[in-house]
Amino acid sequence: MRIRYFYVYILTNWEKSVLYVGVTNDLTRRLTEHYFGIIPGFTKHYNCKYLIYHEELKYINDAISREKELKGWSRIKKESLIKAFNPNGNFLNERFMRIKFNT
Numbered sequence: 001m002r003i004r005y006f007y008v009y010i011l012t013n014w015e016k017s018v019l020y021v022g023v024t025n026d027l028t029r030r031l032t033e034h035y036f037g038i039i040p041g042f043t044k045h046y047n048c049k050y051l052i053y054h055e056e057l058k059y060i061n062d063a064i065s066r067e068k069e070l071k072g073w074s075r076i077k078k079e080s081l082i083k084a085f086n087p088n089g090n091f092l093n094e095r096f097m098r099i100k101f102n103t
Contacts, residue, residue, distance in 0.1 A: 006063035008070065010053035010082060013046055016089065019078055020048040023067040027054065028096040035097065050091040053082045 007027040011020045011034060020043050024030040033039050035049040043049065057063040070078065086092065 003058070005056045005058060006060050008055045008057065008063050008066045009051060010070070010078065011043060011048040012050050012052050013048050014050065016052075018046045018048055019075065020046070021067055021070045021078075023063045025060070031093055031096050035093065049093075051093045051096070052089060052091065053085050054092070 004025065006023065006025050007030075008021065008023050009027060009030075011022065012018060022030065022043075031049075031051060034043045037044040037049075055063075055066065057066060070081075073081075082089070
């Protein structure tokens with residue numbers, strides 16, 4: 001039996017001036033939707049399509065709670081979390097998509 005995971009993730013734009021926190025059960029699909037602007041809204045408007053942080057959780061309720069927690073954090077606190085996870089601030093999309101970035 002395959003274990004299903006849920007993901008809390010943070011996206012940014014190329015300039016890293018905007019942060020977006022989301023939750024999904026399929027990070028590859030969701031990144032593709034963000035990257036190609038398939039779904040209108042905040043991420044499409046601000047061009048947030050670059051993954052800079054993600055967490056994997058076993059239960060959807062935990063993922064939703066964590067998403068809400070991160071959304072309530074200040075930008076400085078989010079940046080601290082991102083820096084601890086991704087010290088160089090690299091775009092991590094290629095872990096889930098067949099896309100390469102030069103950051």
